[in-house]
Amino acid sequence: MEGSRPPKYKRIVLKISGEALAGESKFGLNEEMLSQVANQIKEIVALGVEIAVVVGGGNFWRGRTGKSMDRATADYMGMLATVINALALQTAFEAKGIETRVLTAIEMREIAEPYIRRRAMAHLDRKIVVIFAAGTGNPFFSTDTTAALRAAEIEADIILLAKKVDAVYSDDPQKNPNAVRYRALTHREVLEKGLGVMDSTAASLCRDNDIPIHVFGLSEPGNVLRAVYGEDIGTIVR
Numbered sequence: 001m002e003g004s005r006p007p008k009y010k011r012i013v014l015k016i017s018g019e020a021l022a023g024e025s026k027f028g029l030n031e032e033m034l035s036q037v038a039n040q041i042k043e044i045v046a047l048g049v050e051i052a053v054v055v056g057g058g059n060f061w062r063g064r065t066g067k068s069m070d071r072a073t074a075d076y077m078g079m080l081a082t083v084i085n086a087l088a089l090q091t092a093f094e095a096k097g098i099e100t101r102v103l104t105a106i107e108m109r110e111i112a113e114p115y116i117r118r119r120a121m122a123h124l125d126r127k128i129v130v131i132f133a134a135g136t137g138n139p140f141f142s143t144d145t146t147a148a149l150r151a152a153e154i155e156a157d158i159i160l161l162a163k164k165v166d167a168v169y170s171d172d173p174q175k176n177p178n179a180v181r182y183r184a185l186t187h188r189e190v191l192e193k194g195l196g197v198m199d200s201t202a203a204s205l206c207r208d209n210d211i212p213i214h215v216f217g218l219s220e221p222g223n224v225l226r227a228v229y230g231e232d233i234g235t236i237v238r
Helices: 018-025 031-046 071-095 117-125 143-153 187-193 200-208 223-228
Strands: 011-016 050-055 100-104 129-133 158-163 213-217 235-237
Touching: 011 018, 011 031, 011 143, 018 031, 018 071, 018 158, 031 050, 031 071, 031 223, 050 071, 050 117, 050 143, 071 100, 071 129, 100 117, 117 129, 117 143, 143 158, 143 200, 158 223, 187 200, 213 223
Parallel strands: 011 050, 011 158, 050 129, 100 129, 158 213
Antiparallel strands: 213 235
16 A cells, blocks of 8 residues: 555654543443554554554543542552553454563563563564553653653654544534644644643653654544654644
């Protein structure tokens, strides 16, 4: 399909929201979505692109419920949800013959490797797909911030932000039919307009480290590959 055209990026961080993995059911894991993501990852691996995945946990846990639960505990529970998703992705990838490692920011040696920057870099150099789980290992930080932090640490070329929505809008397009779709933005505009691309900590981290962000919809087959080729889909933040 793409012929001999080389990919635009050598090393990427792919951030996948937990909600996107749930598909239409909005909770849990959708086998079809897992398989679809695995197929796209396999195509990108074949191009020689080095891939690190950061996965969210919103399909299982969306933060504290009620006043009795403190924020830190709720965030730790969310980190555990990301590990469930990471293991599901690893299984889906390996079913397609993709060598994969899960690295967790909270040690769980029986099921995954602990996150060590040099180890992650070594895996990537060998073209092994790395999945970062358990966020940063700290409460009060989102998985978007994890994606920005890990991208800076492993010297990634870009963050590909795969979401349920197909681009960045001025408002929720499902609630506001007049919401404006953006094709390109700066990190400063994302912060000043308060757009829901990622939280302010993550956006600031990307701005300070000059990391571009490409936002697009995960549900459209082939979108991850298109983003790797730098095609004009979704919204690019530079």
